[in-house]
Amino acid sequence: MTxxxxxxxxxxxxxLECTTIERRAVREFDVLIDIKFAGICHTDLHLVREGxxxxxxxxxxxxxxxxxxxxxxxxxxxxxxxxRVGVGCIVDSYRECDxxxxxxEQHCVRGAVQxxxxxxxxxEPTYGGYATHVVVDENFVVRIPDGLPLDAAAPMxxxxxxxxxxxxxxxAGPGKKVAVxxxxxxGHVGVKIAHALGAEVAVLSQSLxxxxxxxxxxxxxxxxxxxxxxxxxxxxxxxLIVSTASAPLDLSAYLSLLKTGGALVNVGVPEEPxxxxxxxxxxxxxxxxxxxxxxxxxxxxxxxxCAEHASARRSSGSPPPRSTRRTSGCWRAxxxxxx
Numbered sequence: 001m002t003x004x005x006x007x008x009x010x011x012x013x014x015x016l017e018c019t020t021i022e023r024r025a026v027r028e029f030d031v032l033i034d035i036k037f038a039g040i041c042h043t044d045l046h047l048v049r050e051g052x053x054x055x056x057x058x059x060x061x062x063x064x065x066x067x068x069x070x071x072x073x074x075x076x077x078x079x080x081x082x083x084r085v086g087v088g089c090i091v092d093s094y095r096e097c098d099x100x101x102x103x104x105e106q107h108c109v110r111g112a113v114q115x116x117x118x119x120x121x122x123x124e125p126t127y128g129g130y131a132t133h134v135v136v137d138e139n140f141v142v143r144i145p146d147g148l149p150l151d152a153a154a155p156m157x158x159x160x161x162x163x164x165x166x167x168x169x170x171x172a173g174p175g176k177k178v179a180v181x182x183x184x185x186x187g188h189v190g191v192k193i194a195h196a197l198g199a200e201v202a203v204l205s206q207s208l209x210x211x212x213x214x215x216x217x218x219x220x221x222x223x224x225x226x227x228x229x230x231x232x233x234x235x236x237x238x239x240l241i242v243s244t245a246s247a248p249l250d251l252s253a254y255l256s257l258l259k260t261g262g263a264l265v266n267v268g269v270p271e272e273p274x275x276x277x278x279x280x281x282x283x284x285x286x287x288x289x290x291x292x293x294x295x296x297x298x299x300x301x302x303x304x305x306c307a308e309h310a311s312a313r314r315s316s317g318s319p320p321p322r323s324t325r326r327t328s329g330c331w332r333a334x335x336x337x338x339x
Contacts, residue, residue, distance in 0.1 A: 001025060006131035008058040009048045016048075021060060021127050023135045031079050031138050032071035033087065038129035039064030039155040042185055042246055043089075047117050051271040055117050062129030063089040063115035066144060066154040076138045084144040086303070088157035089293050091115050091126060091140050103297035105140070142300045145307035155189060156302055158293065163190035163242060164302045166265040166291035167197060170240045174198040179234075179241045179257065180219075183210045186244035186267060191217045194242075196309050202238070204230075204254075231256060236284075244268045251276035255286055263287040 002023045007016045026032050044061035046052050065087040069079050079085060093100050093108035100108050113120050116128030128134075144153045163186055172178050178199040180190045187203070194201045195218025202221035203214040211222040223230045235256055243249065245268045255264055255276065264287070266274075281288055294302070 002133070002135075004131050004133045006060045006127060008060045008127075008130070010058050012050045012055065012057065013048065016061075016130070019058065021058075021131060023127075023131075023133055024122070024124070026071050026073050026135055028073045028075040029138050030073045030135050031069055031076060031085065031141050033065065033067040033085060033134050033136065033141070034070045035065055035067040035129055035132055035134060037066045037151045037154040038062040038131075039158065041155075041158050043158070044128075046246075046269070046271065052269070056119075056125050060116055060127035060130050062131070063087070064154045064157040064159070065115070065129035065134060066150040066157070067134075070133070072138075078138045079141060079143070084146070084150060086142045086144050086153055086157050087115060087129065087134060087136050087140065088142070088161060088299055089115055091118075091136050092121055093140075094121070095139075103295040105295045106293050107295075140296060142296060142303060144303055147307040147310050148303060153303060153306070155185070156306060157299065159186050159189045160193070160306070161294040161299045161302050162186055162267050162291070163244070164193050164305070165294035165298055166242055166267060166289075167194055167199075167240070168298075169291065170263050170265060170289075172197045172199040172240055176200070176239045177202070177237060177259075179204050179238045181205075181225075181241060181243040181249070181254065182245045182268065183214050183217075184244060184246075188213070188217050190242055190244060190267075191219050195219070196305070199240075202234070204241070204257075236260075238262055240265065242267060246270055248272050248274050251288065252280035255280040255284075255288065258284060258286050260284045261286065263289055265289045265291050267291050 003020050006021045008019045009016050047055045069081050069083045090112040092113035093105040094110040097109035106112050116126050118126040120126055172194050176199045178194045179202045180187050181204045183203050183205050201219045203219045204223050204225050206226050208224045214222045238257055239262050241264045243266050248270045
């Protein structure tokens with residue numbers, strides 16, 4: 001076991017405080033990662049506040065981890081010391097079911113092991129990336145391409161894959177009209193990815209307050225959902241709507257914005273139930289779906305996609321894109337243990 005500095009919530013709704021935690025010794029197929037950046041996800045807030053149910057305390061949040069390999073176990077073949085790597089929302093699964101074998105470990109039938117607020121297969125609680133180091137099985141580590149800065153890569157490991165997976169599954173690309181509900185942590189990353197995929201992108205936000213930001217991020221259109229005229233103006237317009245909202249929505253109203261056969265995919269998770277009328281689906285043969293992060297292969301695909309587009313922008317002489325970080329930082333510095 002190794003003692004490392006971390007930021008933890010000692011109890012529900014308590015402020016985070018500097019402390020120490022124990023990481024397991026590096027096992028045969030483990031990778032020890034020196035954490036450089038950890039994104040702050042809304043999930044961290046939900047769990048610290050127990051908004052989604054009872055959590056495990058002390059709780060060390062953080063599942064958008066970017067860093068550098070500092071040690072590998074004797075059986076590791078995918079990584080070596082010095083590699084730039086990341087860890088997302090899961091750190092293990094049972095690897096036996098069809099989902100795991102298909103690279104959808106997040107849907108492991110026996111339950112994937114969450115990066116934090118989970119119980120590992122060894123029976124010990126998991127702690128997240130608000131710490132100086134983490135130990136993870138190599139099969140749940142992804143490689144961060146050289147063309148992608150670590151600080152920009154960190155939020156891709158939750159916000160990025162959470163929006164990329166449904167955009168890819170539902171065919172966002174040239175000739176498709178995609179709307180993103182909300183321009184928060186998930187939303188602004190979703191706008192950038194949908195734009196990079198070649199779709200015509202709209203933002204549906206409560207007000208026009210963030211319109212300039214949305215257009216800079218790649219949105220072609222921006223609408224205020226607080227204006228009832230919006231739902232009349234863009235009724236039946238979109239092939240795909242990705243909702244990143246963490247508050248309940250009138251799903252029937254948003255379903256009315258889809259074309260025939262269109263899909264509304266929820267990736268935001270409100271703490272309260274959401275209701276809708278079935279006629280909102282039946283009329284227009286529409287689809288209401290959900291999407292939860294992505295497996296390890298899809299997450300690696302996303303990082304490679306981001307690096308390719310960043311490289312293309314640089315080679316074309318385009319100005320650098322706005323940071324895709326929500327919030328990230330070096331937690332060691334905040335705990336007074338160096339930088």
